[in-house]
Amino acid sequence: MELWYTEKHTDTVDFSIKVKKHIYSEESPFQTIDFFESEEFGTFFTLDGLMMVNEKDEFVYHDMITHVAMATNPSIKRVLVIGGGDGGTVRELTRYKHLEKIDMVEIDEMVVRACEKYLPITACKLHDPRVSLYFEDGLAFIHGKVNEYDLILVDSTDPIGPGEGLFSEAFYKDCYTALADNGILINQHESPYYPNYAREMKRSHSKIEKIFPISKVYQFHMPTYPSGHWLFGFASKTLDPIADFDPKAWEAFGLETKYYNTELHTGCFALPTFVKKLLKE
Amino acid sequence: MELWYTEKHTDTVDFSIKVKKHIYSEESPFQTIDFFESEEFGTFFTLDGLMMVNEKDEFVYHDMITHVAMATNPSIKRVLVIGGGDGGTVRELTRYKHLEKIDMVEIDEMVVRACEKYLPITACKLHDPRVSLYFEDGLAFIHGKVNEYDLILVDSTDPIGPGEGLFSEAFYKDCYTALADNGILINQHESPYYPNYAREMKRSHSKIEKIFPISKVYQFHMPTYPSGHWLFGFASKTLDPIADFDPKAWEAFGLETKYYNTELHTGCFALPTFVKKLLKE
Incomplete structure (x- = not known):
């Protein structure tokens, strides 16, 4: 069989x-x-x-959701992860010794418990003393928070089912308010290749662009996601991921990474022409 | 059904x-x-x-095999395409009005004839007056040629079947000899993700590195190839694809492209750490 x-x-x-x-x-x-x-x-x-x-390509996604922002602002101290029940994003964050607070809000506790049992490669750092787990709706959790985080990572599913609200304008506005003056928002940004995903990519981008003064998109190779061409959004109030990037400051952390590196940091923001056009539509 | x-x-x-x-x-x-x-x-x-x-993603492959080299040396006049029976690589080359000679050597005439009939989107420029078609073995064709081309594009299948010799050291040496002093060789370089492809990527790179003083690798998103993470090799005698790249010179050609652009030119050489490590093995 x-x-x-x-x-x-x-x-x-x-x-x-x-x-x-x-x-x-x-x-x-x-x-x-x-x-x-x-x-x-x-x-x-x-x-x-x-x-x-x-287990084979989780390192790509978790490197790219975490290190691009951490390298743009090496002074980040307070981080909120929304979603990310597998724990891989938190695992990468805990490698930064200077982080003070890592809150993770995952709506579905069963995902976390199952990952602790079957996927320790990603769920291994959820008990770091700086990590607080909240099994709540991320939308409700962030609403009303002001200047509490330097970085918000939206590690969500596609915008269907429980992840849908995490692609809404109201949510992005709440993220803006919850962020410090130099805060950064990274969000799951879908893919430009197949029409259903490209539509969500465009919708997400057009909403974030209205709210954040700096709004860019970066790409990576994620072979097990549809088309393998996947994107994150980088939105911030003041920091530009390329102009404000200091490779030496990140290299001083001494982290070994399998996907991310400081050359790729700049390279991943260079998008194909058809993607740039879609994002402008 | x-x-x-x-x-x-x-x-x-x-x-x-x-x-x-x-x-x-x-x-x-x-x-x-x-x-x-x-x-x-x-x-x-x-x-x-x-x-x-x-028809959906051929533009990615054909942009990336052609324009990176053409932008590194905008004075290229004589080009050899080995393989490329679909005609897409030749189509992109013919857009450069200053090219004088485009030779294409494809071992299998039946591929070309079928593409002319069923895939005119790629085969549409094979009758450009500067194009000469040779239905021969690329290995034999190039052997013994000296200083005849400014650019060789190896648009081959995987290194099994008729494409196998196009991944051999003897072939790369013949390419070196057939190229002018500032000549460039672009070759199909497989993929880093699945082991069978990664092995061929490493073998190809280690052979070319021994022959060409400058040997780099660049990546692109090719959703219909295994893993969607695909590579070309850039090898040359003197020109560096980044140090010698003049974006304005390429932009002066006024070509509209769907994938390639001058930011991506530099960005595509920024490889993930695991790919860099594999290439050094």
């Missing part, structure tokens, strides 16, 4: 992974959670059938 | 496209050629079952 997991990247494009074992399947109050073991990607998990995290 | 084309990216990873129509299938003396129509990618063709070119 062969067991294959298939994700529909579009109605007419499938991406399939041969599965050694289906190790977990639960309905949480928010979504369906499944864990699998595979030869190529090691352990991976899906939410409502969509690939979230796997 | 549903008809699906599947490419095995590894033994345990499949990429599948729903097909509207299987419009062509022939055995040439060198390989099996198939053309399909699909909703997401338009017309696409495969060689020995592997995706080569499709």
